[in-house]
Amino acid sequence: AQTVTQSQPEMSVQEAETVTLSCTYDTSENNYYLFWYKQPPSRQMILVIRQEAYKQQNATENRFSVNFQKAAKSFSLKISDSQLGDTAMYFCAFMRTTSGTYKYIFGTGTRLKVLA
Amino acid sequence: EPEVTQTPSHQVTQMGQEVILRCVPISNHLYFYWYRQILGQKVEFLVSFYNNEISEKSEIFDDQFSVERPDGSNFTLKIRSTKLEDSAMYFCASSVQGANEQFFGPGTRLTVL
Structure with missing residues (x-):
């Protein structure tokens, strides 16, 4: 079974600074997608x-980029030039693409606070 | 821009009552999903639906739950006899194809008293 781990429950960053959110996953699949969602x-x-x-x-995607390390099963999100509107919960999600169901498996989330 | 819509935004019900949560997926999408998020916890998969049948369901999706696409546009989640632990945010999602990103609705907050 696939699992997704986000080891940082909370993070904060100063406005205009850069922050990186971590995500690791475990799977034996070779074909899959990974996502970051903001809540x-x-x-x-x-x-x-x-x-x-x-x-x-x-x-x-603009100020958002990922560092995808397939062998290490790591998928981190980098937010550059952080803005107050980036304050949110961020979820990493895994989706297998070889099955017929395509469900998402989410991590537990990282709460990001951007400080003025 | 097309979006997934859900109604109601908030539903309050008494334990043991039946509730129906409604979703209108994006019109050309073929795959539909329900997820739930208990307050402060992660989002969990409930069920996926394609070609008018369930393609996968989680262990949470027991006999109290059912899904239906009654008229080609709506996609509903029914909880037959609600329990206190069913209190959560319920998200509907859809995707144009299976192996594609899912678009989420704004959610329905269900409160069971």
């Missing part, structure tokens, strides 16, 4: 970034 106080789940396991290049 602000409204509790809406918002996709931040996704990474296909077969791609060696790390995904980037």
Whole structure:
């Protein structure tokens, strides 16, 4: 069975600084996707970034980038130039792509607070 | 931009009552999901649905739960006899294909008294 671990329950960062959120996962699968979702106080789940396991290049979306280390089963999220609006809960998620179900397995989340 | 919608946003019910949570997935999406999040905890998979049948369900999704796509646009989650521990945020999600990112609705907060 797949598991996703986020070892940092809470983090804080000064506005305009850079922060990295950690995520590790365990799987015997070779084909999968990884995601970071943001959950602000409204509790809406918002996709931040996704990474296909077969791609060696790390995904980037504006100020958000990932460091995907497939052999180490590590998938960290880097937020550059942090903004107050980045304050939220961040969840790492794993999705197997070889089955017929495609469910997400989420980590326990990291609560990020951006300080003014 | 198309989005997943859910109603109601908040449902309060008495223990033992039946509730139906409603979702309207994005119109060209084919895969549908329900997740739940107990306050302060992680998001957990409940059930996935494709081609008018359940494709996978978790151990949480027992006989008290059922899903239905009654009219080609709505996707519902029914809890037949609610328990206190069913109090949670319930998220509906959909994806255009299976191996693709899922788009989440805003959630329904269920409170069982």
